[in-house]
Amino acid sequence: QVQLQESGPGLVKPSETLSLTCTVSGGSISSHYWSWIRQPPGKGLEWIGYVYYSGSTNYNPSLKSRVTISVDTSKSQFSLKLSSVTATDTSVYYCARHTGGSYPYAFDIWGQGTMVTVSS
């Protein structure tokens, strides 16, 4: 069965760039949309953006100026970069797979999540 695993630093300094990678195992990265979602401590879910296996992307307008999501099909990985971070970017970051199809509909598979703290 398909599994997702986030990896990256758990602590990032203010003004620096947060970088995370999601590794897809047990299945193909093709023919799906893949998203990053975050959840600040004690708060709700916020969609960050998605990438299609072909490389096309779409981002949450509230984060668009700071976000880059990319895919590496040869490694079955997709990545998130969030620049100029502040304490408000402290969150659990999840990667997730959209169900197959022509549109990025429901998230059927989630990673376990990784906590990223922004602090000096």
Added chain:
Amino acid sequence: QSALTQPASVSGSPGQSITISCTATSNDVGGYNSVSWYQQHPGKAPKLMIYDVSNRPSGVSNRFSGSKSGNTASLTISGLQAEDEAHYYCGSYTTSSTPWAFGGGTKLTVL
């Protein structure tokens, strides 16, 4: 501000049924046929419970059902069990400037 509005909390006793609403505040929420629902227990990743308004993934109890009327989608949980106590989020693909939106989440308390 989320394009999808949920009540902050709902509660029910074991064996009862509860319904959580999710109202679209925008007319362009993807035709609103792509609503999905997620269950999240503390410290865990969300789990897909309903997709495309009313479809259950394999392995999800048939006590969970989804529906839609106008701009409001609903998640109904029948025969409440203690293990159902969790946060529930609705979400949808949208044709607005924000391509994907989550509701604010509803905390379900089983009394």
